[in-house]
Amino acid sequence: MKNWINRLLSGAESQAPQEPGGARAGAALQDDAADEANEANEANTDVLYYRWLTGPAAFDAPPETAGLILEQVRQLAQNPGVAAELVPRVPELIPKLLRSLRDENVTSAELAGQVAEDVVLVAEVLREANSAYYRPMTPIKTLDAAIMLLGQNGLRMLLARVAFRPVIRMHEAGFARRVAPLLWNHSERCAVAASLMAPGLTADIFESCLAGLMQDVGLIVAFRLADRICQNGKVPDSSAFGLDLMAHSRQLSAAIAAYWDFPENVSDAIAQAGNPDGSALAQALAQGDHIAKLRLLIDAGVLPEDDPLVSNGLNSFQRRCLGKLSNLDQ
Incomplete structure (x- = not known):
């Protein structure tokens, strides 16, 4: 896979009326509140998504076990050549x-x-x-x-x-084998949703698709590591662990993408997808990822279609995209 994607994509202001200080402060507070609400919605969705992925295979792991998994994922992100050999x-x-x-x-x-x-x-x-x-x-x-x-x-x-x-x-044993089809369903939907979000953010459509497909590679590697460490076909059930694992796995995905010579802006977008100040491509990926997770949770009966995470957390275009994802398997 190395190299092939890289070959593929080879004075007027001072005259303007000044906004009252109170209005500026109020607008800033509203923006901050909206950002905090979006972050809370995404975190809540991620927790529900992790619990859905793990299902009955989650167990009350000792803190040192969870810490060891996260540390090994971090180490692999520093050595992507080793990680790339696992896929x-x-x-x-x-x-x-x-x-x-x-x-x-x-x-x-x-x-x-x-x-x-x-x-x-x-x-x-x-x-x-x-x-x-x-x-x-x-x-x-x-x-x-x-x-x-x-x-x-x-x-x-x-x-x-x-x-x-x-x-x-990939054909695996243990928990990684059970979760792989679920992660693939997310990867497909994330790729489509990110490509649909891209034009409104002036991001490249195909690069958004590639970033969406690549984002879960690190997570499947992380679950393989968890299988080796836990040796019981299960993974830690802690919500905090789940959020950390997904964040570290995204950095691992970005490192593998760079090792495989993806365009730099694609690997950067994967690394920045959790950052609200990231590039347009990172924002398209983050929105696609969030919408794809909601689609899977709704289809699995974890969330109703009118849940506040959908009705309050998505704008009208994002809700249309959510509906379009329901047709992918038909």
Whole structure:
């Protein structure tokens, strides 16, 4: 996987009326209150998400066990080459196709010919084109028609999802094996939601998709470490541990992305996603991550559709994005 994504994305003020000091202070207080409310909503969602991920596999671990897991995740973030060896590489066909998609002169027939080299990939493209997400008027039965419907950006994002699936959904033992499909569901939804948030934040759509797919790589590595340390198929149930684990795992994901030669702004966005002052790409990723978690919690029956975390925590566009994510598996 190393290098392939990098190749892919090779005086008037003084005359203005002054705002009264009290009004400025009031606006600042309102902004601070809104930021605090958003942070609280995200933290509450993250706690619910961690408890849903762990489910009955959570146990009351000794503090030293939880501390050892977090310390090893931190150490891996300082040695991403070792961490990268814990996840598989992508199929060679995927980077070849993604490079072709950079060429504005490539034809649909040429793309179809490359996709046709992999029967699994053909099935994925046809399934995507016929999904409720795209809502075709009539069933799409040919590869050419499917590629025309998806467009180059849609095809790029689909190929990236296909490339990352074995990275997240690796065959494991213990808790990591149980949680991998759940993390993949989040990765897919995070990638789509982040790409939908990107235009309004002037972030790149495809880079937002890549960041969304990459963010959970560190977490699956962290759960593998937890399996080795706990040796009981379970993980610590502490909410504080869960929040710390997700934060440290995000830094691990960013380190692996940099090691794999992702564009620097993508790896930086993953590292900054928890920072409200991060880049536009980091904000798109953070919003996509939050919306994806809410979607999974609602679908699992943990939250109702009208929960305050949704009705008060999301704006109207984000709520529409939340609804669109429900169609991904159809």
